[in-house]
Amino acid sequence: MRQSLEPTPDPGWIIAHEGYNVLTENAVESRFAFGNGFLGMRAALAGGRGPSWLSWLGGVRWRSWPRCYVAGLFDIPNTEPPVPALAPVADWSRVLITLNGKPLLAHEGQMLRGIRTLDLRRGLLLSAWTHCTPAGVTTSGRGLALLSLADRAAGLQLLRAELDRDGVDVKLEATFAMASLDVKPMLLEQDLGSWRTEVTGKGVAMAGAATLRLGGKLREPERPFPLLWVWSWRSIAGQVIELDRMVAVARAGNPEDDPAPRAAAALERSRLLGWRAVLAAHEAAWNARWTASDIVIEGDEAMQRALRFAVYHLTSAANPEDEHVSIGARGLTGDAYFGHVFWDTEIYLLPFYIAVWPEAARALLMYRFHTLPAARAKAAQAGYRGALYAWESADTGEETTPEHVVGADGAIVEILTGKMEHHISADIAYAVWQYWRATGDDEFFLGAGAEILLETARFWACRGIAEPDGKRHIRHVIGPDEYHEDVDDNAFTNVMARWNIARALEALELLQAGWPERAAVLRRKLSLGDDELADWRDAVARLVTGLDPATGIYQQFAGFNALDPLDLAAYAGANMPIDVVIKRQRTQRSQVVKQADVVALIALLPKEFPGELAERNFRYYEPKCAHGSSLSTSMHGLVASRLGDAEMALRYLHKTAALDLDLDPNSAGGVRIAGLGGMWQTVMLGFGGVDLMGDILEINPKVPPQWRSLSFRLCWKGRVVAIRIAGGALQATLVQGEAMDIRIAGATHKLTAGMLQVSI
Structure with missing residues (x-):
């Protein structure tokens, strides 16, 4: 012993x-x-x-x-x-x-x-x-x-x-x-x-x-x-x-x-x-x-240990053997958020599982398929068609967000996220598409994924209302920036909704080309006619995005630019969230962002920000973010790393790691597992430059100069590929599976048995 x-x-x-x-x-x-x-x-x-x-604790801890x-x-x-x-x-x-x-x-x-x-x-x-x-x-x-x-x-x-x-x-x-x-x-x-x-x-x-x-x-x-x-x-x-x-x-x-x-x-x-x-x-x-999942960093011992801590908890949280459960906001490490499942799972955790543990990713997405009836019921209750997933979900998929809570002063505080934070449906569709693109799991796509894509697209087409200005608008929502509630045309929500509808149309075309009988069955099951599909195409064309062509800046939501500017640097020493420091009403009147909102959009849909648009929007919104959520710093780190700002990316990466490693008392409710997943994304999708969404595996690394090397493995459509980036070169080894194409720093190569080395 x-x-x-x-x-x-x-x-x-x-x-x-x-x-x-x-x-x-x-x-x-x-x-x-x-x-x-x-x-x-x-x-x-x-x-x-x-x-x-248990007893009445009062002031006793x-x-x-x-x-x-x-x-x-x-x-x-x-x-x-x-x-x-x-x-x-x-x-x-x-x-x-x-x-x-x-x-x-x-x-x-x-x-x-x-x-x-x-x-x-x-x-x-x-x-x-x-x-x-x-x-x-x-x-x-x-x-x-x-x-x-x-x-x-x-x-x-x-x-x-x-x-x-x-x-x-x-x-x-x-x-x-x-x-x-x-x-x-x-x-x-x-x-x-x-x-x-x-x-x-x-x-x-x-x-x-x-x-x-x-x-x-x-x-x-x-x-x-x-x-x-x-x-x-x-x-x-x-x-x-x-x-x-x-x-x-x-x-x-x-x-x-x-x-x-x-x-x-x-x-x-x-x-x-x-x-x-x-x-x-x-x-x-x-x-x-x-x-399968270790990432080896030479030149940064602290980050090496922090990243392994993240992978440890991500591994501890998943069960590929059970497709009727998902991962809550604190995993199985604490009571915070009652064990409820949020968008954290699909946006912050799924990329890890897709890349290194596809069986776990599939089980998590099947949980969303099994809760699709509850999402349909929520949409119908709100007067919409399609599927509106619960903002907070437990075992049945029914909405579990409390409608109100009692504040510290005894006043009743209304909770609007369950009623208005609708981007969750697009987030789940995003994860479905990302999983299918990276794994080629046609069985999942045919049996579950396509139906999720179509039903969420149906919701968004219904949600985007045509108005006299000739545009379609999505009003009365909450975006990732929860400091501002009941807003119109939140850029993150609208662009993700448009993307969701476009991918559903693409999925249907792929179904009809490759599996016409399955496509016909699914269309009959959903009563999906040509007129409705035409309406979806109209929604893609006319849905407001918030992009100002003159400046290249996406307005976070309608009216955001008219809010009062706020210099967050003046509150740098505060040890409380900014909405507590300046109070809720002033926060709502100010251009202060709780967490990555437009920045999150840059991270998820980089192709929506061609040329200098990503840099321009990131530099505009980064100083406005107060990081009032543990989800925020990792998204900023990911975007900064892709933009080549290694210094800022590392700063955000270490801030994310400190959330749980520095024993913040707020960790008592459990580890912030979304932040841990976000750390992994900053390293793999940012510094490692891995792109899981394309037709072929693409790697465009931007490793910090302080790191002597970065090594990892990942899964791609039934293969396992080992990558090592060091000394201005990238080594790729096909560990398992058939020969494949791989795009490295923009150039396409054939990866076969043995090692491929490319200068970068």
Whole structure:
């Protein structure tokens, strides 16, 4: 066991935190969270933290916020407004140690050493500690926890400890802490429990097994209650205590489905393997993922580690085996946003999965296909045809954005994003097209993707109303800049809508040319006639974009240019969001942008900004952005890198990395996974110059001069290509698949077996 508890020796794969601070502990637990896309767990200390039952907190702050999550397990809690939330399940890692009848608590006595280590290479949370109690008893130990990437139902915990003196009465309890679990128990047996959510009727089952050895000898536990193991003994100084615990979890989507047998079977798989084989299989699965997705930077150790941290969490969040769940705004690392899914997934995360893990990307897009009926229903309820996706989505795809919240002063605050932030439908269509172009997955396109494209286009054609000025307008929306609500003709929304309609028309032409029978079936299914298609073409031609031909600047929305200018540099020292500093009403009257809006449009649709238009619009809007969202800095970094401004791009890249790595207290609600996906895009799509949207794979690198080299792999239509950029040359190697064309720095080459080297 001892060797397994040691971290990877290469410091480039290690994130460590030493010490304990109540002000940052919740953020540490988010940052060091671990998961496998089905299960997620915050990095709370296994022992010594005390109980975490819920009560009215007032001004008291929890030291720790232990949580274990199951993807897709939503219920509607007793909140106002009542919206679905990701329900926590039992904390299966809890260990309670008592010495001479007194619990061993981290905040009592003296913590001589305490360090948590995230081993990115192996996908492990490791811990080491030395603690002296008020009575002078010193306990030292190491721990390991994982949620298996090889068998997503399985988890493993290892603990190795020893005391420094003889004759201490020791009791160790390995428990499934259930104090905060607000679900109905359906079955409780010694090694197995199952519960059901009260409102949604979803089921979850958890099975466990625990073994303890003293000095290498197996010791039988007491079993006073289900899922509780208790051992008692008198200490011998230096005697090694070894605990290993396995857990297995299963989820059920409806009351008729019993998850208990699946959890029991998953536990039996792990028990037959033994913890060493469970650990080895998990490490092998992580090794395979790192082979596919690692990015190697020579010349910037800090960014190398930050980027691996990003890839670690992106890998931990996805489950290609389940196409009925998606990734929430904080993944499975915290409670913020109730586990709801936003546009973050398609715009900030999907490019990573498309490029290095297409199976995961496909599952995430199939979630949107399965929730298409809810998107149709939302559009119809608003008086439109087609599909309007939920701004915040849970398991069913119904709109879960609260219509109002109670402010800090007790006033009711209306929430308009669920009613007006419609660009989500174009964002999903964008991801569908990007996935299909990069993978050539015709089965997905025929069975799901084309229908999403057509139904979202139908919504936009209906949404763009023809007016007496001869143009079509989209009024009463919220763009990415949420500081300004209920605006008309938001450039991001309108241009993305026009693009969505144009791609749907193109998709239909491709269907009719390549699969005419499938095209006819789909048109009949959607009642899509020639007159409606003519209206779509009219929408593409006449939809307002906001571009001023005289200046080359896209007006962010109608009337934006008439708002009051605001010098953000004057507020550079403020440690609060700008809308808090200058108040909401002044913010709405000002040319201040919450996050990348037109800049995001430049990032997603660079062909809409030919010549100098990208540079001109970026330089115009970049000083106006207050970055009031964690989504913002990475988009600015991506555009700056493409424009060749490496200094600015690196500055934004490091700002994005600092959001979670610097233990911002706002990280307590979970890691900002969209920012992590945005970091990856800045490096791969920006500095690496990868273009996944063309007819062939295109790479136009602009690596910062500070970096000696940049290496990565990516997938392209069934192939795997390895790229290394260094010393003014690009090396491309076809690792897997048939020969292909590749465009490097504007020139097209044939990539066959062996290595292709091109000067850039």
